[in-house]
Amino acid sequence: MNKAHFLFLLLSLSLFSCKDKEDVVTKKATGKINTISIVIDDQLWNSEVGDSIRNKFxxxxxxxxQEEPLFNINQYPTKLLEGFMTDSRNIVVVKKEEVNKFEIITDQYASPQNVFHITGRTATDILSILEKQSATIIATIRQTEIEESQKIIKKSVLDPKIIDNKFHVNLDVPTDYQYTLHESNFLWLKKEIVSGSSSxxxxxxxxxxxxxxxxxxxxxxxxRDSIGKLYIHGKEIDTDMITEEAYSPYFFKIKLDGKLAYEMKGTWExxxxxMSGPFINYVIIDDEYSRALVLEGFCYSPSKEKRDLMHELEAIIKSVSIVKR
Structure with a gap:
């Protein structure tokens, strides 16, 4: 083989190898929203390590x-990762090895993807890592799932002019939501579903x-109770929507669109x-325009699961950006 032919063959092999790597990296991750693949051998899964994973995730x-799990969990034995490229969006790999280690690899097999590697010399070591890192794992997965939902929503959104003209914000709202009430300083959009509605x-x-x-x-x-009294009522007299009095809502200070915001999660009635159901309420402190901008999602779906309905509403609200006037 002469030198020219050898160089041509070497270049071809290099290009083929690069293309192979690129195909692996750019493979699209798949899976239902709020689902995790746990890669762990049955012996560990059926021990206190598996109990800890289930209790946390x-x-x-x-x-x-009513009780619904933070994530749906699918468990697979570790041998499935040996020579098998998984395309799950969120993977937690738990193994016994000689080194205690926690590592997050982004887009290891597909994109977008989080692969969390937890290794420990003993079950106690693994439990310790889970205890320290579970909050980070949960926060990372939740953010990925919000972003994935926002990508799906962006494929078909309502004309933004009404919301922009009234409140000077951009908000990605799916086209299956319709305007139910349109007042000078208030908008109510609703999506009808088989079991009820999302608002x-x-x-x-x-x-x-x-x-x-x-x-x-x-x-x-x-x-929010005063807004319920003004705009949201049942069919009978004196049936306004209020914050359920029996349970205190959860309250957090966060950032939305770079601004201070307050997040409240609870139940309405x-x-x-x-009638009752869950709500999420976000109050954005917009000092530049001397206002508190309020975005709230709630749903009514009696006897049905509501986690993913509320997840979609959270993804919609967290797409908000305030427009400069």
Missing amino acids: ASPVIGLP LLIYQVPIYHIINKNNLVSNIISM LKNDF
Whole structure:
């Protein structure tokens, strides 16, 4: 073989190898929203290690009226990763090895993908790593799933003009939501489903309604109850939507579109009625325009699972960006 032919063959092999690697990396990750693949041998899965994994990653979602798991879990033995390229979006690999280690590899087999590697010399070592790293794993997966839902939503969104003109924000709302109520400072969009409906509320109030000498949580609850009294009622008289009084909502301080925001998760009910369900409420403190912008999602789906309905509403709300006037 002469030198020219050898160089040509070498170049061809290099290009083929690069193409192979590129194909692996760019393979699209698949799977249902809020699902994790746990790669772990049966012996560990059926031990206290498996119990810990189930307790952490299938724990009840906060703010729902009945228990639903944070994630759906599928377990596979570790031998399936030997020579097998998985395309699950979220994978947790747990093994006994000589080194105690925790590692996150992004897009290892597909994209977008998180692969969390946990190795320990003993079951106790693995449990210790799980205890320390589970919050990071959960936060990473939740963010990935929100972004994946937002990609799906973006494929078919409502004309943004009405929301933009009224509140000066961009918000990706799927086309299966329809305007139910359109007031000067209030919008109610609703999606009908077989078992009920999902709703999205957008409105704004002066900042001092939220931040004043009174308790912040109480102010937000009073605000949303007053909105319920104005706009959201049952079929009978005096059946306004209120924050359920029997359970205190969960409350967090976060950032949305780079601004201070308050997140509240809990359950709503119709006063003097039987209807109820979960809600998520976000109050964005928009100092530049002297307002508190409120985005709320709630659903009514009696006797049906609500986790993924609320996940979609959270993904919609977290797509928000405030438009410069």
